[in-house]
Amino acid sequence: MRKDMWFLIVNPTSGSFSRKRKWTQITAAFEANELPYDFTFTKKPHHEYELVLEALDKGYRKFVSVGGDGTLHHIVNGLMQQQQVSLEEIKLAVIPLGTGNDWVKTYKIPKNIAKAVQIIKDEHTVFQDIGKLTLLQEHKTVFFNNVAGLGFDGYVVKRNERLKFLGPMSFLMSTVLGLLSYKSNEFSIKSNERTITSKSLLTIVGICQFSGGGMQLTKEVNPTDGLFDVSMAKNFTFWTLIRNVVRLFNGTIVNHSEVETFKTDSVTIETSQKNTYIQADGELIGTGGFKAEILPKKLQFVVSLS
Numbered sequence: 001m002r003k004d005m006w007f008l009i010v011n012p013t014s015g016s017f018s019r020k021r022k023w024t025q026i027t028a029a030f031e032a033n034e035l036p037y038d039f040t041f042t043k044k045p046h047h048e049y050e051l052v053l054e055a056l057d058k059g060y061r062k063f064v065s066v067g068g069d070g071t072l073h074h075i076v077n078g079l080m081q082q083q084q085v086s087l088e089e090i091k092l093a094v095i096p097l098g099t100g101n102d103w104v105k106t107y108k109i110p111k112n113i114a115k116a117v118q119i120i121k122d123e124h125t126v127f128q129d130i131g132k133l134t135l136l137q138e139h140k141t142v143f144f145n146n147v148a149g150l151g152f153d154g155y156v157v158k159r160n161e162r163l164k165f166l167g168p169m170s171f172l173m174s175t176v177l178g179l180l181s182y183k184s185n186e187f188s189i190k191s192n193e194r195t196i197t198s199k200s201l202l203t204i205v206g207i208c209q210f211s212g213g214g215m216q217l218t219k220e221v222n223p224t225d226g227l228f229d230v231s232m233a234k235n236f237t238f239w240t241l242i243r244n245v246v247r248l249f250n251g252t253i254v255n256h257s258e259v260e261t262f263k264t265d266s267v268t269i270e271t272s273q274k275n276t277y278i279q280a281d282g283e284l285i286g287t288g289g290f291k292a293e294i295l296p297k298k299l300q301f302v303v304s305l306s
């Protein structure tokens with residue numbers, strides 16, 4: 001029965017996928033654990049989305065994202081945009097083979113393939129919140145499962161396209177180098193809890209804890225509390241950032257006097273520059289501003305028990 005089989009959507013271009021060796025390890029781990037599976041390889045960017053729809057149509061309900069945060073993001077979007085199958089019937093697991101692999105860090109899903117497959121076998125799940133972004137300029141809807149942001153955040157994702165060959169450290173390189181050329185602009189942030197108008201470097205809206213290759217830029221994330229953790233960085237200069245690099249990774253940056261944080265279930269963010277980049281889960285999704293709304297406990301992910 002296809003509904004009991006794991007359907008692997010594999011991105012052979014994601015960061016740490018060296019085709020033959022990793023694929024052999026994955027199939028060996030599924031077979032050793034007697035887990036029934038089927039699979040398909042993506043053939044082009046964003047192909048995950050179509051593959052999800054086809055697989056649902058064929059009767060698959062249990063998915064494994066084999067790749068990085070981008071692969072997972074597009075699978076989530078395929079699942080969220082469709083209406084033919086109730087989300088309660090669907091499970092989504094991850095074997096992290098990307099560059100940053102930020103979403104898995106919140107749930108301590110290891111890069112070790114045998115251990116990641118063991119988590120799939122244990123099949124412990126949580127219904128996690130999902131973010132719904134409505135892009136104000138392009139009038140399109142995009143879902144996200146980790147962190148979305150605009151301003152310098154999106155600019156770093158754009159710059160990082162050329163530096164990904166450096167691996168996880170590429171995000172830090174892109175951040176530091178990007179600050180030399182990036183110009184902050186005026187942001188307007190509106191939610192029930194707060195209205196802020198200020199010159200800002202970036203604003204991020206988080207469901208989970210990590211982004212940018214292990215940075216912790218949100219305050220007290222809880223992926224199932226029905227709330228976003230919003231962080232707005234105001235006037236960060238190149239030298240302030242250099243002095244605070246460690247704090248980006250240990251999470252204490254949110255206590256910096258130039259960072260404002262709050263929780264909300266809905267927020268609209270606009271900027272004075274129409275070409276401000278927007279990123280969701282490390283994927284560039286458009287420019288301008290967005291409205292973000294939380295969809296509480298929407299999608300069932302297979303996660304580690306620890």
Ligand SMILES: Nc1ncnc2c1ncn2[C@@H]1O[C@H](COP(=O)(O)OP(=O)(O)OP(=O)(O)O)[C@@H](O)[C@H]1O
Nearest residue numbers: 014015042043044046068069070071098099100101
């Ligand atoms: N066959 C393919 N050829 C080219 N691009 C692909 C293919 N399959 C998927 N993609 C795209 O590759 C992009 C990057 O994938 P992914 O994010 O998984 O890897 P990564 O960037 O190395 O990892 P991370 O986001 O964790 O840093 C996604 O936008 C995805 O849609």
